[in-house]
Amino acid sequence: MTADKVHLDLPQRSFARALASAVSRFSDQVSRERELWVVALAALLTFIPGIGWGLPHATHPLTVHGWDLDAIAGLPTLVEIHHLFVAPQPDWYVAYPPLHYLVLGIFYIPYVAFLYLTGGISGSSSVYPFGFQDPVAALEHFALIGRAVTVLMATGVVVNCYLTARTIWDKPTARFAAAAVALPTPIFYTPESGRSISRSCFGRVLLF
Numbered sequence: 001m002t003a004d005k006v007h008l009d010l011p012q013r014s015f016a017r018a019l020a021s022a023v024s025r026f027s028d029q030v031s032r033e034r035e036l037w038v039v040a041l042a043a044l045l046t047f048i049p050g051i052g053w054g055l056p057h058a059t060h061p062l063t064v065h066g067w068d069l070d071a072i073a074g075l076p077t078l079v080e081i082h083h084l085f086v087a088p089q090p091d092w093y094v095a096y097p098p099l100h101y102l103v104l105g106i107f108y109i110p111y112v113a114f115l116y117l118t119g120g121i122s123g124s125s126s127v128y129p130f131g132f133q134d135p136v137a138a139l140e141h142f143a144l145i146g147r148a149v150t151v152l153m154a155t156g157v158v159v160n161c162y163l164t165a166r167t168i169w170d171k172p173t174a175r176f177a178a179a180a181v182a183l184p185t186p187i188f189y190t191p192e193s194g195r196s197i198s199r200s201c202f203g204r205v206l207l208f
Contacts, residue, residue: 035171036162039178043158046182047151055143058135061128066143072096073146074139077104078130086124104146111141158182 054067056074064075080101083089115121120133129135161181166174 036159039162039175040155040159043155043178043182044151047154051144051147051151056139058129058139064128064135064139071143071146072100072104073150074143075130077101077108077146078142079126081105082124082126087126104149107145107149108142111145154182 056064056066058064066074080098084098084101112121115132115138120138121131122133123131125131132138158178158181162174162178164174165177
């Protein structure tokens with residue numbers, strides 16, 4: 001083996017060893033925190049089944065919203081982003097602080113790009129069908145994306161509650177605390193509809 005060959009192999013071997021070491025540490029961490037992953041999975045399985053409840057069926061200007069009329073997911077986010085960036089207006093109204101609109105807007109970008117590339121959208125408009133070639137499918141997908149983000153936030157709240165209780169007390173207390181947060185009606189109901197309680201709790205969790 002030539003010196004050049006050895007010189008080229010050394011970085012590759014170092015990278016392979018570092019990667020193997022990182023994978024091993026991650027596997028060990030997953031094994032040690034198995035119950036935490038179970039709690040997270042249980043929370044997801046609790047919240048996900050209702051994610052399709054009352055989705056918008058935008059066959060008419062009067063049906064562009066689902067039954068969760070005060071939710072942010074779907075058309076409300078598109079409207080606020082349109083008023084903020086595309087057609088600014090001095091009297092534009094935001095029902096909630098704008099951060100979550102912007103967070104959802106980031107998650108909407110890949111789907112908007114997909115619609116542009118496939119001809120599913122021809123422009124932006126504040127009038128039905130809002131530039132969508134198939135407003136029924138588009139608004140339903142936007143609502144689902146927004147609700148999925150809220151489900152992840154609600155799961156983060158449950159996981160954080162578990163970790164906090166485990167740190168302060170013990171595992172049995174942590175299990176009870178996680179269940180007590182995940183199962184009451186407000187937190188159970190709002191992730192599926194994309195309403196404010198889950199994202200507000202998640203924001204407080206990040207702050208503290």
